Amino acid sequence: MGAGTIGCYLGGCLAAAGVPVTLVGRPRVLDALAEKGLTVSDLEGHRTHLPPGQLRLAREVPSGARPALVLLCVKSGATAEAAAQLAAELPPGTPVISMQNGISNARVAGQAAPGLVLLPGMVPYNVAELAPGAFHRGTAGRLAAQAHASIAGWPPVFEHAGIPLDLSPDIAAIQWGKLLLNLNNPVNALSGLPLRAQLMQRGYRRCLAALIEEALQVLARAGITPAPVAGIPWRRLVGVMRLPTPIFRLVAARMLRIDAKARSSMADDLALGRRTEVDALSGELVRLAQAHGTSAPRNAKMVELLDVWPQAPRSLTPAGMARALNL
Numbered sequence: 001m002g003a004g005t006i007g008c009y010l011g012g013c014l015a016a017a018g019v020p021v022t023l024v025g026r027p028r029v030l031d032a033l034a035e036k037g038l039t040v041s042d043l044e045g046h047r048t049h050l051p052p053g054q055l056r057l058a059r060e061v062p063s064g065a066r067p068a069l070v071l072l073c074v075k076s077g078a079t080a081e082a083a084a085q086l087a088a089e090l091p092p093g094t095p096v097i098s099m100q101n102g103i104s105n106a107r108v109a110g111q112a113a114p115g116l117v118l119l120p121g122m123v124p125y126n127v128a129e130l131a132p133g134a135f136h137r138g139t140a141g142r143l144a145a146q147a148h149a150s151i152a153g154w155p156p157v158f159e160h161a162g163i164p165l166d167l168s169p170d171i172a173a174i175q176w177g178k179l180l181l182n183l184n185n186p187v188n189a190l191s192g193l194p195l196r197a198q199l200m201q202r203g204y205r206r207c208l209a210a211l212i213e214e215a216l217q218v219l220a221r222a223g224i225t226p227a228p229v230a231g232i233p234w235r236r237l238v239g240v241m242r243l244p245t246p247i248f249r250l251v252a253a254r255m256l257r258i259d260a261k262a263r264s265s266m267a268d269d270l271a272l273g274r275r276t277e278v279d280a281l282s283g284e285l286v287r288l289a290q291a292h293g294t295s296a297p298r299n300a301k302m303v304e305l306l307d308v309w310p311q312a313p314r315s316l317t318p319a320g321m322a323r324a325l326n327l
């Protein structure tokens with residue numbers, strides 16, 4: 001549900017492994033799939049093409065559908081509407097995993113579709129639309145979702161499809177860890193650069209480090225402990241990001257395992273003139289700070305910069321972004 005970059009990549013991998021998949025999405029994407037088929041590829045060099053005749057495409061939730069599982073992949077702003085559409089057509093008890101950015105989407109979807117089993121999930125990697133119908137995973141990682149009896153049998157299916165899924169009893173910590181990592185999305189979008197090229201510039205990394213450092217202070221105030229990324233404690237990772245680039249390149253070699261095609265979905269949204277998900281990332285931290293009697297001015301600034309971008313589109317240099325964040 002939401003056949004965009006993530007939805008098409010996950011759905012394409014599952015379909016290529018023999019799982020019957022219906023992709024529900026917008027005309028722009030579905031028309032391209034109907035004409036060109038669906039190609040999924042990754043940084044390990046795998047590539048699979050599904051011709052149009054092998055795809056099941058729908059612009060709305062099919063009436064009478066009885067799916068064994070729904071992956072909710074719409075942008076955060078469309079969560080409630082999409083969940084309501086699912087609730088209107090699907091049997092009560094249908095499991096739905098929110099494979100979306102941010103923290104609150106599963107809760108929002110659950111409020112709109114109380115009869116469905118809404119489970120929070122996490123997508124760790126970046127997927128870019130290289131061309132109409134072609135979706136490329138540019139970074140590594142394993143999917144995660146809240147452990148629940150309704151989806152207990154799915155991990156082997158995802159493993160076979162090349163998109164391993166871990167079920168966790170504490171998905172909230174994993175989601176907060178992913179949100180901290182996703183604070184690079186607005187930095188990347190405003191830089192105008194591919195992800196790897198942006199991360200190789202110390203000025204942009206200093207901005208990201210400042211955003212994460214502020215977020216960690218807010219999370220500590222709220223009593224939240226985010227899961228580490230790749231086993232590295234967050235405070236240490238902040239320090240690594242501030243290192244000179246030659247040293248950073250050596251210390252953060254695993255983090256830099258990103259191919260040149262990778263870019264953030266937020267950068268894609270800006271390029272297409274769409275509203276970004278910055279409110280579900282930096283905005284989530286701003287609201288959490290307010291709820292605990294503090295503030296997150298740097299993350300609030302990123303929300304502001306992304307919100308005004310359509311009226312005054314321009315990339316920010318590392319120095320310009322640092323000035324905006326009062327660094």
